[in-house]
Amino acid sequence: MATQTEEPTVSGAVETRAVRSYELFPVTVRALQRLSPTFMRVTFAGPTLAHFADNGYDQRFKLIFPASACGFEKMPTSERWYSELRALPEEEQCGVRTYTVRAVRQAAGEVDVDMVVHEAHTEAECGPALRWLRDAAVGDEILLLGPDARWDGPHGGLDFHAPDGAELLIAGDETAAPAIAAILEDLPVTARGKAFIEVPEAADALAVDAPEDVEVVWLARDGAVWGDKLIPAVTEAARRMDFAKTEQFDENEDEMIWEAPQEVAQCDAYVWIAAETGVVKTLRFTIRKELGLPKECGAFMGYWRNGAAWD
Structure with missing residues (x-):
């Protein structure tokens, strides 16, 4: 998990070939698996994940959580999505956190993410991911902002670049x-x-x-x-x-x-x-x-x- 504030171009369109490096993928929770006291594996599913790039290593992407007042209704999709999001009233802002892809299964339209279950002691210590995870259930809707496999150039969000043999x-x-x-x-x-x-x-x-x-x-x-x-x-x-x-x-x-x-x-x-x-x-x-x-x-x-x- 990272704390970057990248502002990649996003679009709700998934059927056109006006490809961008990153896209918004609307998904639902397909499965929740407690791996250990600290780790929960969440499997997200959706037909658009057939286009979620499988770049391996430490590929980052963003989970976007529903705003308390309006869900995803006010989520911006322009090139300046992040600054536009932060300009909204707090109750209309979707929560955004960065995670690492654990597995991609394009044919099945699935992405696995291993999330840390922290024991926060106060509400102030809870970020949007922990608040969402505490009550997460199969069928819940969420957005993934991740690399689009239809993009021919680099996606970014990869930081492991070890030379062969090192x-x-x-x-x-x-x-x-x-x-x-x-x-x-x-x-x-x-x-x-x-x-x-x-x-x-x-x-x-x-x-x-x-x-x-x-x-x-x-x-x-x-x-x-x-x-x-x-x-x-x-x-x-x-x-x-x-x-x-x-x-x-x-x-x-x-x-x-x-x-x-x-x-x-x-x-x-x-x-x-x-x-x-x-x-x-x-x-x-x-x-x-x-x-x-x-x-x-x-x-x-x-x-x-x-x-x-x-x-």
């Missing part, structure tokens, strides 16, 4: 677990490296079909703070890797961090990390500043920020 270090917390699982299952069989996934408890360790030479380590927080298990494990693994050293390092003072080069670089080692922003900043400083990983050889993404509403 040693991999992949890490994240529960919000990145679906993306990491999708990445691992899309890697070539020759891939090698380690993946660390920090989750609330041991029961959240899910089965993932990773290449034989990619070790997958699930780290249970068991009540500890975010990053308590992830930071030392990833730091130790990074220190054992052979980075092409660089002296270049840009301090990032932004509230959120999103450093994800879009080109495939010539790297012997590649790092992909997504988690709570403070955790990502700590690991970025260690791996980029202290250990010298070149900027083009790693993606560091703050999927969420401690203190903000749970998605």
